Amino acid sequence: NAGVTQTPKFQVLKTGQSMTLQCAQDMNHEYMSWYRQDPGMGLRLIHYSVGAGITDQGEVPNGYNVSRSTTEDFPLRLLSAAPSQTSVYFCASSRGMSGYTFGSGTRLTVV
Amino acid sequence: AQKVTQAQTEISVVEKEDVTLDCVYETRDTTYYLFWYKQPPSGELVFLIRRNSFDEQNEISGRYSWNFQKSTSSFNFTITASQVVDSAVYFCALYTGGFKTIFGAGTRLFVKA
Numbered sequence: 001n002a003g004v005t006q007t008p009k010f011q012v013l014k015t016g017q018s019m020t021l022q023c024a025q026d027m028n029h030e031y032m033s034w035y036r037q038d039p040g041m042g043l044r045l046i047h048y049s050v051g052a053g054i055t056d057q058g059e060v061p062n063g064y065n066v067s068r069s070t071t072e073d074f075p076l077r078l079l080s081a082a083p084s085q086t087s088v089y090f091c092a093s094s095r096g097m098s099g100y101t102f103g104s105g106t107r108l109t110v111v
Numbered sequence: 112a113q114k115v116t117q118a119q120t121e122i123s124v125v126e127k128e129d130v131t132l133d134c135v136y137e138t139r140d141t142t143y144y145l146f147w148y149k150q151p152p153s154g155e156l157v158f159l160i161r162r163n164s165f166d167e168q169n170e171i172s173g174r175y176s177w178n179f180q181k182s183t184s185s186f187n188f189t190i191t192a193s194q195v196v197d198s199a200v201y202f203c204a205l206y207t208g209g210f211k212t213i214f215g216a217g218t219r220l221f222v223k224a
Contacts, residue, residue, distance in 0.1 A: 035214075042115075042117075042202060042215050043214040045212070059213075088154070092156075097161070099158035099160075099161045100146075100156070102155065104154070105154055
């Protein structure tokens with residue numbers, strides 16, 4: 001099993017550009033989420049999904065969109081990138097509250 | 112409101128020393144889960160342990176042990192005889208329902224040879 005696959009690993013965007021961070025899991029986990037990691041702030045929840053067709057906002061949802069059309073995929077869209085969105089992004093999945101399996105992360109820089 | 116506090120920002124020890132990472136949580140819920148994750152220098156996040164609010168038994172796994180005390184709202188993590196490979200950032204996390212897990216700010220552990 002591949003677990004949770006995130007692409008790309010690195011990305012540089014110009015302010016105002018849009019992009020999609022991809023996340024796919026092959027463990028048939030119903031629960032998926034996106035976090036951002038910033039120095040000294042731990043991981044903050046952006047959006048999450050409890051199943052295909054169901055998504056909801058986390059702590060810091062502004063500037064991001066998500067969709068969950070299948071159990072496997074949970075892409076994160078940056079609508080109009082801003083320097084404040086420079087961060088490391090992690091996708092995670094779990095079956096119930098068994099503990100997350102995380103992707104390898106995407107390091108995003110917005111200039 | 113739910114909150115996780117890891118007051119130790121950085122800890123530095125010499126190999127073979129024991130080290131305890133503190134985690135204090137806040138919640139008014141009676142049912143919740145607590146977690147520890149490890150983030151080594153390579154950057155990935157690795158699940159270490161889950162404990163639910165009804166199980167206050169301490170857990171031991173090799174050199175790792177966890178002490179859960181509801182009376183002090185703490186879920187501390189001890190590494191016995193630390194090794195260089197234990198150098199990482201460690202995160203404590205809390206789930207209280209609503210499908211949201213919140214994380215502490217993390218404790219960076221340096222283990223020197």
